[in-house]
Amino acid sequence: MKEQQTTQETPNKNIWQKIGNTASLIVDKFEVWILIISTSGLAVLLIANVISRNVYRSIHFAEEVSNLFIILITFIGTSYATRKARHIRMGAILELLPNKVEKILVLVMTAISAIVMFILAYIALRYVITLKARNTLTASLRAPYWLFVIAAPVGLGMSGFQFVRTFIKNIVEKEVWLSPEQKDEYEDEKTMLDSAIASINLDEIELKESK
Incomplete structure (x- = not known):
């Protein structure tokens, strides 16, 4: 009976892992x-605007489109x-x-961060709805x-969702996860160091030293 339960649970876990990996890939x-x-x-746009200003005059919509790009970079970059x-x-x-204290603090921080992000997303959404209701238009375009x-x-909503994923990840997994995809503070540096060490040919170094 136990073997049947474990075999039934593992396919379910694999399905949820595949769904999570697919969703993460799409978001990425x-x-x-x-x-x-x-x-x-x-x-x-900024380079073109500088050239245009020196040659003739500034591009009239450059400031508005630049603001759009900055908003996209800021808020989508927050989620990333x-x-x-x-x-x-x-x-x-x-x-x-200690590991237990670190995990508790990470859980508290991710929970608070998720709540704050969802509140900010709600406020921002209300602002967007107000702008749409007032039919506010940009000056140039x-x-x-x-x-x-x-x-x-x-x-902001996607960022809150990522904090929720981090919270769940820390409950399910034994290790401390700083994000849904980052387990250790210096994980990338460790990976780079390991790959660098692995690429070193120790035999050649020993031969040079012997010579």
Whole structure:
């Protein structure tokens, strides 16, 4: 009976893992491409505006489109930083604490952060709804202004969702997870160091030393 239960539980876990991995991959592609397009677009637009200003006159919509790119980078980047554990935190203090205390603090911080992000997302969403109801337009392009700021509730909501994922991950797993995809403060550095050490040919070094 126990073997049957374990065999039934493992496929269910695999299904949920596949769903989670697929969702994480989709979110990753969405965030990365938004950040790439926004950063590249902002750089190109600013350079073009400087050239245009010196040759003839400034591009009339450059400021508005630049603001759009900055909003996208800020709020979509917030979600990306949360998912990759690149947000500001007291990592040095956490590393000095025992594992149980560190896990409790991470759970508390992720829970509070998720609540704050969802509250901010709700406030931002109400602001977007107000702008849409008032039919507020931008000065140069005469475009609906709510389209320029809709990235705020989306990014904040996605960031809150990532904190929820981190909270659940720390409950399910024994290790301390700083984000859904980042287990250790210096995990990337350790991986890079291990790969660098693995690439060193110790036999050649020993031969050179013997010579």
